[in-house]
Amino acid sequence: MDYYNKDGELAGNDGQANDDFVMLLDGRDVTNVRARYWGSWWQQHWGGILTMVLGAIIGVVVGAWKGGLYWLAAIGLAAFGYWVGDRCFKSWFLPKKSTSVSDLVGTRLEPAPETVRAAAKRALERSNRPTTADPADQTFIADSAGGFHEEGGFWGTSPTGAEVIGQARPGSFADPFDQARAEINVFDVATPVSLDKTIGTFHVHPSGRLEREARRSGGTVSQTTNTGASDGATTTATEHAEFDQPPSVADVRNVRERSQRGEQSGHSFVIGARSGEIYFYDGTTSETDRYLAKISASRFFRGIP
Ligand SMILES: [Zn+2]
Numbered sequence: 001m002d003y004y005n006k007d008g009e010l011a012g013n014d015g016q017a018n019d020d021f022v023m024l025l026d027g028r029d030v031t032n033v034r035a036r037y038w039g040s041w042w043q044q045h046w047g048g049i050l051t052m053v054l055g056a057i058i059g060v061v062v063g064a065w066k067g068g069l070y071w072l073a074a075i076g077l078a079a080f081g082y083w084v085g086d087r088c089f090k091s092w093f094l095p096k097k098s099t100s101v102s103d104l105v106g107t108r109l110e111p112a113p114e115t116v117r118a119a120a121k122r123a124l125e126r127s128n129r130p131t132t133a134d135p136a137d138q139t140f141i142a143d144s145a146g147g148f149h150e151e152g153g154f155w156g157t158s159p160t161g162a163e164v165i166g167q168a169r170p171g172s173f174a175d176p177f178d179q180a181r182a183e184i185n186v187f188d189v190a191t192p193v194s195l196d197k198t199i200g201t202f203h204v205h206p207s208g209r210l211e212r213e214a215r216r217s218g219g220t221v222s223q224t225t226n227t228g229a230s231d232g233a234t235t236t237a238t239e240h241a242e243f244d245q246p247p248s249v250a251d252v253r254n255v256r257e258r259s260q261r262g263e264q265s266g267h268s269f270v271i272g273a274r275s276g277e278i279y280f281y282d283g284t285t286s287e288t289d290r291y292l293a294k295i296s297a298s299r300f301f302r303g304i305p
Helices: 027-038 041-066 070-088 114-127 249-260
Strands: 002-004 010-013 021-024 152-157 163-167 197-205 209-217 234-242 268-272 277-281 293-296
Touching (some): 002 027, 021 027, 021 293, 041 070, 114 152, 114 197, 114 268, 197 249, 249 277
Parallel strands (some): 197 268
Antiparallel strands (some): 002 010, 152 163, 152 197, 268 277
16 A cells, blocks of 8 residues: 555555555654655665766766767766666665554545545546537536536445445536536436435546637737738737636535535545546635645556556
8 A cells, every 4th residue: 555645746655565545644644654665865866876976987988088078978977867867766775664554643534445436437537528418407508529517426325334326417518718617416316326324525627628719909000011901900819718626615615514414424536637636625624725635646546447
């Protein structure tokens, strides 16, 4: 299992090689886990330093043999050597000592189980695909291109305690020039499920980006030669609009209210289709700092078909 900090950077692991991970929300845990895994400054830089020295030596030898600006070759090869070593050999020198879960002292966030992550991955895929009009719902606007509507759902337990996952109907098409956020009701499911207790919810913030030509009538004539074109110059520029990716104030409020009413016991997450990040938030999350932690979608969905 891997440990990540709030920004989704690898802090270390527990020594077990698998796809599991947990988000460390307490800085003390991040410091301890990092120190064991990444080691000292020297341990983190040996890979780059060794190849930097090697590059410098080769540079001096080649420079002395060929003559001329040998010192430039030495500096260039030293820098290139550090770059190569830092990328290729850094990991050889890290102590990579593991930290067991029992050594953690602060709060941490366990991601939703694989079954939920699989459902979230399907929601992400659907969000990028077009939707079709619903004859029964005249207020629903189809997303003819894909990437301009939200998808999502929830997970929890049934009255018998079994795991329940609900997939919501797609949200309506949204134009990012008009609204920075599309909308969805994650509890409006296409197929009813016998939900007893909600643990968490998930929804996609779509990837769509629209461009349009912004016409601005200029107040000045830029050229003195008369082209006979028109009265006054007209300049065109391209403007674009896209959807916010982290959780919105409304998202944070919804979870807080559900948590306060005892209707949700765990966290929710937003899948940023354009940013490629997963954002976790729960009933304690503030409206100004709207997620507890984030991680890359590629890591979140690792091992999920
Ligand atoms: Zn949202």
